Amino acid sequence: MTDIGASAAAEWAALVGTAVLGTDRRPLPPPAAGWESLGRDATSRLPDAAVELLDRAAAVATARRAGIRPGPALTLMPPAPVDPRPVCSDTASLLLGRLLVGEHDVLLPEWFARCRSAGLQIPPHLVPALLLRGRRNPTFDAAARSVIGQRAAWLAEAMPELGIKGIPTAPARALAAPAVQPFVPPAPPPDSGAVVSAIVSTFHDQAATWAAAPQLRTAVAGIDPVWLPALILELNRASFSAVTERARVDLLGLARTRMQMVEAFAEAAPDGAAIRPDDPAGTRVRLAP
Structure with missing residues (x-):
């Protein structure tokens, strides 16, 4: 009996050699043992040697692939751990996507805190982006x-090409540096109403320049949410000024985005109240109508 495996290797080697050199410079060799006919007798040849070469190569390639034994079964990864928490609302998910691309990202710590306090989970499609961003920011x-x-640990094992660690990098070393702050929402002021009045005064005094915007953003991100409607109203009433307009538009967008975020997580609360992200006990505060 002809060793079909060795015969296929010999036939394939002969065909490859002829294909490299070309049928004009190297005549097509006769078929190896076991490959003589291809539906014809051994003496018949196709008029075009190149066509015959391709026909014979197709036959050998098909036979070689059909004869490959299946390899050992791959070890399947266990499925992602079951998370019983409900997924946050579509509104909260869209807001997180906007924050991640840099739109009012000063609200990211509060978004995490509210999601955690409400007992919700992040939409799965946003998890890789969060972990990739965390590679360069241990506190984040x-x-x-x-x-x-x-x-997070499951995804690190399932997609090692992302370069994500299975366990988070301990932020203790990073926090030792005075310039690095923990990733938490700004501390709420004792009197949010006074802060709102101070913010509005900076616009009346033409002091709300773009250079002062970072401090003003922190103030808006820290006030009690019940004061957000009042702040939005006052910012809308502020007179136009070329000096302050850029900061006014930025703070107005920040206040509106924060209000949307508070309302989005309030929908998850059974009594329709917002959750204070800075309160570990999850104290709820009802939004002003």
Whole structure:
């Protein structure tokens, strides 16, 4: 009996050699043992040697592939851990996507805190982006993983090409540097109403320049949410000024985005109240109508 495996290797080698040199410079060799006919007798040849070469190559390639034995079964990864928490609302998810691309990202710590306090989970499609961002920011990574849960370690194993660590980088070393702050919402002021009045005064005094915008953003991100409607109203009433207009538009968008975020997480609360992200006990505060 002809060793079909060795015969196929010899036939394939002969065909490859002829294909490299060309049928004009190297005549097509006769078929190896076991490959003589291809539906014809051994003496018949096709008029075009190149066509015959391709026919014979197709036959050998098909036979070689058909004869390959299946390899050992791959070890399947276990499925992602089951997370019983409900997914946050579509509104909250869209807001998180906007924050991640840099739109009012000063609200990211509060978004995480509210999601965690409400007992919700982050939409799965946003988890890779959060973990990738956490690679260069240990405090962000720790905050994100506290909301993502066990799926962070699972994704690190499932997609090693992302370069994500299975366990978060301990932020303790980073926090030792005075310039690095923990990834938490701004501390609420004792009197949010006074802060709102001070913000409005900076516009009346033409002091709300773009250079002062970072401090003003922090103030808006820290006030009690019940004061957000009043702040939005006053910013809308502020007179136009070329000096302050850029900061006014930025703070107005920030206040509106924060109000949308508070309302989005309030929908998850059973009594329709917002959750204070800075209160570990999850105290609820009802929004002003």
